[in-house]
Amino acid sequence: MAELMNEKERIEAELSAYSSVLTSQGVTMDTSLTTFDGYPRDDIDVAQIRTTRARIIHLRNDHKEVMKQLEKGLHAHFEALQNAQDSSTTPNGATTQLSQRSLPTQNAITETPFAKVNSVAPGSPADQAGLKAGDVIRSFGTVNWVNHERLTKVGEVVQQNEGRAVVVKIVRQNESGLGIRELSVSLIPRRNWGGRGLLGCHLVPIHRHPNAI
Structure with a gap:
């Protein structure tokens, strides 16, 4: 989970950096890079923007995959906590009631x-x-x-x-x-x-x- 969180933060930091590149050019992921008659715009760095957009798409896919793994990890974590609460017993066999405060939902x-x-x-x-x-x-x-x-x-x-x-x-x-x-x-x-x-x-x-x- 810690590794997934670190990877999530790394990807988000890189996404933020690449988004800043687009912002500095005054464009978004959907802004047209050509003029009305189909020629590349000369007021922006078209090559850089295309490369940046491609990297953002790649990072978004990576982020989506990390989030899936993180969600699975969270589910497994909560299930383990619940099982620990349900099955926890004292040496003499009596069930121990774990503190609800220690089990975040x-x-x-x-x-x-x-x-x-x-x-x-x-x-x-x-x-x-x-x-x-x-x-x-x-x-x-x-x-x-x-x-x-x-x-x-x-x-x-x-x-x-x-x-x-x-x-x-x-x-x-x-x-x-x-x-x-x-x-x-x-x-x-x-x-x-x-x-x-x-x-x-x-x-x-x-x-x-x-x-x-």
């Missing part, structure tokens, strides 16, 4: 916070949804700790759901500073709200291993 793994809200612009979609700086995100639509890919998946969900509500599960510290609250907010990505981006907030990744729950 798969749901607890997927809802491990993976990002933090660093800032929220006034009047933005994030502000109107109720997000605040300091909130930590447990899920953003279908994105969670297992599949967020250094927040790349969050960007994809935002682009795919412009004008539509996305449920975001967050954890927020109480104003008193004592205790936390678990909240769900409905966030609608949109343009023309008066600022940059579709959300109007800045997210930063949280690096945390599931064993730290």
Whole structure:
């Protein structure tokens, strides 16, 4: 599991680097590299972009395979814990009740916070949804700790759901500073709200291993 996690982080780091190459050229994976009459564009490095896109596709396939292996590992891990709980006995044959707190559920793994809200612009979609700086995100639509890919998946969900509500599960510290609250907010990505981006907030990744729950 540790090796799989390291490989996942390595692939995501490389994906992020190659995505930055495309961003620096002002293109995406789907941007046309030819002019309207079929000639290669002369305002971008077409050869570099093609090579970068090919590498991104390769890395995405690798990432998908690693995630499959990681998911299998998680299932096996939880099954082993459950079996240990069911069959654990004392020397005299009495069943030992293991602490439920020591047996994290798969749901607890997927809802491990993976990002933090660093800032929220006034009047933005994030502000109107109720997000605040300091909130930590447990899920953003279908994105969670297992599949967020250094927040790349969050960007994809935002682009795919412009004008539509996305449920975001967050954890927020109480104003008193004592205790936390678990909240769900409905966030609608949109343009023309008066600022940059579709959300109007800045997210930063949280690096945390599931064993730290």
